[in-house]
Amino acid sequence: TQLLEQSPQFLSIQEGENLTVYCNSSSVFSSLQWYRQEPGEGPVLLVTVVTGGEVKKLKRLTFQFGDARKDSSLHITAAQPGDTGLYLCAGYVRDTGFQKLVFGTGTRLLVSP
Amino acid sequence: DAGITQSPRHKVTETGTPVTLRCHQTENHRYMYWYRQDPGHGLRLIHYSYGVKDTDKGEVSDGYSVSRSKTEDFLLTLESATSSQTSVYFCAISPVISSYNEQFFGPGTRLTVL
Numbered sequence: 001t002q003l004l005e006q007s008p009q010f011l012s013i014q015e016g017e018n019l020t021v022y023c024n025s026s027s028v029f030s031s032l033q034w035y036r037q038e039p040g041e042g043p044v045l046l047v048t049v050v051t052g053g054e055v056k057k058l059k060r061l062t063f064q065f066g067d068a069r070k071d072s073s074l075h076i077t078a079a080q081p082g083d084t085g086l087y088l089c090a091g092y093v094r095d096t097g098f099q100k101l102v103f104g105t106g107t108r109l110l111v112s113p
Numbered sequence: 114d115a116g117i118t119q120s121p122r123h124k125v126t127e128t129g130t131p132v133t134l135r136c137h138q139t140e141n142h143r144y145m146y147w148y149r150q151d152p153g154h155g156l157r158l159i160h161y162s163y164g165v166k167d168t169d170k171g172e173v174s175d176g177y178s179v180s181r182s183k184t185e186d187f188l189l190t191l192e193s194a195t196s197s198q199t200s201v202y203f204c205a206i207s208p209v210i211s212s213y214n215e216q217f218f219g220p221g222t223r224l225t226v227l
Contacts, residue, residue, distance in 0.1 A: 004155075030212040042117075042203050042218025043156070050213060088155055092212040098163070099210050100171065101146075103155035 003027060004089055004104035012110045013079055021074045021107045023089030030092065032072045033101075034063055037086040079111045116140050117219035119204050125225045132191040134222050136204030138184075144207045145187040146171075146216065147179060149200040156203060162187055163210070194226045 007022050031050045035043035047056050049065035049072060056063045062075040072089055089104040116139030126132050144163055148156040158171030160179040168179050178190045191198055204219040
């Protein structure tokens with residue numbers, strides 16, 4: 001059972017287009033994180049959203065945490081080839097007293113020049 | 114970049130053979146993790162460590178064991194590799210544990226079990 005579902009699984013767009021990636025769950029999270037992973041490398045944290053309804057912007061990337069803290073979205077404006085990669089949402093769940101990070105299924109983005 | 118190295122980076126082995134993957138950190142972080150990454154599953158936690166000689170199971174621990182004899186090293190062992198363990202394995206570290214902290218990932222080890 002996947003706790004965090006991402007959509008779409010794969011997205012191929014042209015440079016300059018806008019896109020949105022979604023991360024959904026039936027569970028409530030105290031926070032959600034977004035990581036980006038490039039081929040041959042490990043994931044790197046982009047942002048952590050903490051408050052329901054929170055919006056964070058990193059240059060052309062806009063992250064939103066749902067009001068109910070069950071979902072999040074990543075919007076990229078005017079995508080560039082450098083945005084190509086695997087985008088993963090993740091959230092912590094408490095299991096036997098330990099906070100464990102669970103990951104979404106991932107969205108693979110390809111931006112062509 | 115966080116100082117995390119994984120070795121080997123690539124390995125091909127045969128079913129039934131033992132395999133050990135090594136994660137080495139220079140950050141002196143307390144917490145270390147092993148994940149596997151497979152298409153359609155994201156990353157799944159195999160085992161984690163919250164200190165020297167202190168380890169526990171994650172979501173997909175069957176067929177895997179770990180050891181941590183020093184702060185900087187976390188070993189993942191497949192006692193008898195199976196084809197279902199073909200995957201990319203990532204080590205991660207973090208200085209603290211909370212519902213907000215960042216985990217820093219190594220470059221990964223691609224393991225193929227024939």
